Amino acid sequence: MLIKIICGQMEIIPGRPDLNYQKISQIICQAKAKKADILLLPEMCLPGYLIGDLWEQQTFLDDCSYYAGQIAAQSQDICIIFGSVATEAAKINEDGRIRKYNAAYICQNGNMLPGYLGRNFVIKNSLPNYREFDDARYFHSLQKLCAEENVAIADALSPVAFTIKGQQIKLGVMLCEDGWTDNYQYNIPNILAEKEASLLCNLSCSPYSLEKNKKRHRLLAAQSKTAAKPLIYCNNVGIQNNGKNIFTYDGSSCVYNASGKLAAALPMFTDELLELTWNTETNEIHSATLPAAPQQETDIIYHTLRYGTQQFLKQCGINKMTIGLSGGIDSAVTAAMYTDILGPENVLLLNLPSRYNSEATKNIAQRLAEKLHTNYAVMPITESCQHTEQQLTSTPVTNFNSNTTFNLQLSDLQRENIQARDRGARLIAAAAAAFGGAFSCNSNKSEIAIGYATFYGDICGALAMIGDLWKHQVYALGHYLNDEIFKDEVIPNEIFTIRPSAELSEEQTVGVGGDPLVYEYHDYLFKAFMERWHKITPADILRWYKNNTLVAELGCSDKIIQDTFPDNHALIADLERWWKLFSGFAVAKRIQAPPILSLSKRSFGYDHREAQLTPYFSREYYQLKEELLR
């Protein structure tokens, strides 16, 4: 028998069951028009997933239940399988709030079919609590429910059975993490397959990260192969956020045949339907939508940033963007991206020179604006900064204890920060409002890692679009924008060769000096601190250095380490300097930083939770340091 299955890779709008229900109703109509037998929709397709503590609102949960019932009512002539929250008013979660499950409903003939443990839904068991996920905060797992009801989990799990065209079908329905079986006690897909599911369906609401789909492919291909069953992966598109991080959802819904071979796949970030034909005799699934060739990293970065930013601006109602343009790579790439996203007429680029800005960077800024055809203005900050310095140092401060007066003094660093805040908080913020829209935070991940930024100066704005890109990835994106998108040198070539500099003092002016970071080394050092599953600390760095494996572990060049550090003292002093900032004052800056568009395996923000602490060096670190300095 041939069964037509449609996998609805829909855009989910988090926190809006009303809008998601409208969208789902449209998809149901489309699926019926296409004579589909089964419609699959993603996990949490009514409420959305990353909605924070909105899960505590009873009226919100009530609406989700209502719309779930409305979907079931539309399941005449089609079986609809979708994910949403399920509640049980008579029970409570461990926090005393209403009992909630991350659930899948299987609906046919206007009804919800039996799921697990006498409920009319299937219950997710593997609840992720890493990175951005807080599932245990909101949902009760199948395991906990089984313990309450004194049922073995393997007895509770079973494929959902129903009839299509007179033939019984058994679908093994699981939710997202249930398929990521590496570290959980129970292997849900195996149990479902052993219980004779003819087909496995994974409903997901799975945010995109670089490299993540490779792992997913490895896991799901192995699952379908081991189980010798086809497996459909149905994921959503759109963006969701948890405040500090914006996550993109790539969709990439796909099908594995019983041999573990990828048979069909939708492209990333498209709101569309994947149409499949399942031959129940051969257990093969066919589709006209064949998988595309994999993309290169910078290609993916560009498309993900573009999609995520576009969706975020749409959600916030931001149509115009103002960007401070220094003449450096970060603001240049940001400007080019926003021009690509919003059109040049909706972008205002501001060059805000002080007396420390070189002619080189001022010229670069203007040429970039000309090439991009955007709006552009030059607003010097010299006069205002002078006024601020003068006002601060000449206004008498009265000490009402001694009834004497004194004057404040400004250090060089304080004068630098005055410039940065004069740009960000005085001019860019106001110009952005006047232009009508928001302004951009141009900070990259390398800077954010160690707080190389001024509070309310440059670490501010509506969104840190490139806040999850290391400096070398920003450069690569710059080249990509010139070569592949604009097909012109919109970002002037000099930007790629001049030494990056904040230009806040004589010493830093381009042509004279530059940033204290050696990005060819520090990018990789900070990446080790941040992105490894098992976190790296200075003790690991010194151990690798001592064992001559540092270069191999970090992935940087041997030459850069030799060129940067004349001796062990220098390497250790550098390591301590940045570790203290990374785990110290930079945390304070990140707490007040704009949301970051998340892209990597680990982004700063809610994805990487931090307390303000005093920096810690481990016992092993001090031992290694002593050895290396002996």
Added chain:
Amino acid sequence: MLIKIICGQMEIIPGRPDLNYQKISQIICQAKAKKADILLLPEMCLPGYLIGDLWEQQTFLDDCSYYAGQIAAQSQDICIIFGSVATEAAKINEDGRIRKYNAAYICQNGNMLPGYLGRNFVIKNSLPNYREFDDARYFHSLQKLCAEENVAIADALSPVAFTIKGQQIKLGVMLCEDGWTDNYQYNIPNILAEKEASLLCNLSCSPYSLEKNKKRHRLLAAQSKTAAKPLIYCNNVGIQNNGKNIFTYDGSSCVYNASGKLAAALPMFTDELLELTWNTETNEIHSATLPAAPQQETDIIYHTLRYGTQQFLKQCGINKMTIGLSGGIDSAVTAAMYTDILGPENVLLLNLPSRYNSEATKNIAQRLAEKLHTNYAVMPITESCQHTEQQLTSTPVTNFNSNTTFNLQLSDLQRENIQARDRGARLIAAAAAAFGGAFSCNSNKSEIAIGYATFYGDICGALAMIGDLWKHQVYALGHYLNDEIFKDEVIPNEIFTIRPSAELSEEQTVGVGGDPLVYEYHDYLFKAFMERWHKITPADILRWYKNNTLVAELGCSDKIIQDTFPDNHALIADLERWWKLFSGFAVAKRIQAPPILSLSKRSFGYDHREAQLTPYFSREYYQLKEELLR
């Protein structure tokens, strides 16, 4: 037999096992000098508890294990019971990282005694995942371990048995939430009591919230009474944070006798030892440290803010504080608090008038500074704001598409925000750095709830000390500071009577107009949105209003609702206005807000997790609205 027990209400420094170990060693020496038989120390007293993803650093975990062994080595002639992280290198957590338990070690004669399931530690079962807690992110519960090892949880649990002065003692050791049994499947203290523990010990690392100790008292008193065993509650002091929230730990360690009666208690926020004598024949515990009388709310608020702020400043190395002083209640209370904490010589108060500031508020500001004997300066912002407005509106913007130029225009609201940022980011931030220290965020909870603040203007600074106080609590604290602390009218009386105003335009000047919030109503409305365990939404408000229970539910006066809203239209328009801000743009502001000192049942920040979403009104809301407007 008389057994001497010491309960060490120590200050824990989060993320610093080295420093905590030093402290613990001192306490062990003190306890030995006092001939104690048993020393109890709090949960997680080596690593600290709120340390974010520091739990992912292997070298940090290694140090915790090392220091735990060092504590055990000191358990000659004394039994030491303390909480820390326990790891098992051969196992992994569900996230694939090293297996971690929230554990208690019981040490005697230099060894760690047997705990649960063949391990040398006791394992916490009830892992909280609400408010600021993320236990499931880091720790494996006893329940999950039991499931893996196929052991019933009641079989795994047992009192720890050891011998003192030749007599066998059975202690029921549990960790914090294990004693908060209301909603968990397993009642740990009951199981331990049934297994003949002679004494229950709850090691906690429990942050303070208003009203929380009443619930704790109710729970623990009932536990000791039900079990007919004495119960010792050992909690730490200090502060810990998760980035967005600073939590105080009050200690309040105490003892309940077998009848459920509170027999002894340490005061809040004191780093000291509670000395107890346990008569094993009568099962009574005696102490010279009798419980103090309960304090009033404002008294507690004052002491908690003072302690938390002082500790936070100490941790950050901040010795001086600069505060923008508007002449309103929020900055006045903040200024008085910092003067009390740091001394007047370390406080700089800045009055930053524009042409909209009334003589009334300018005079109030100066009188406050005089009374407090602080440092004080007046720095007008008129000239700078004029320059900014002029620069923005007169600098030609070039459109590089049409090669034409245009000028930006500023709206009234934009001019107001320019003033706020001129104060915060231009002057206060720079003056604070020059004075040597940080600056204060004076926002209260009512403002933060709906984002009545300017980005990089007033919602900035190192700490929002009063960010978890509703406006009426700020007033009460103001009176308390005058009456109880300074015993003088340091905060001028007019502040308590003038209508609060931002004074950013002619219309808002004190004497002319004021804030759009009617705090006597909105404080209670926003409190319902935020602080109820079951979150309230506009549908609940309209339902209560329709059923004439709104006043009783909110706790505000009937008169204020009648005076504020002439009809249903007005009430509904107001509700929608603030709900849209509360769940909309205010979230964006909170994402970039300073850390808030947490005090209430629910504070903005990590305690109340939020995504940037579009505001949602439920189906019931629209139905009720239609009825009420019909």
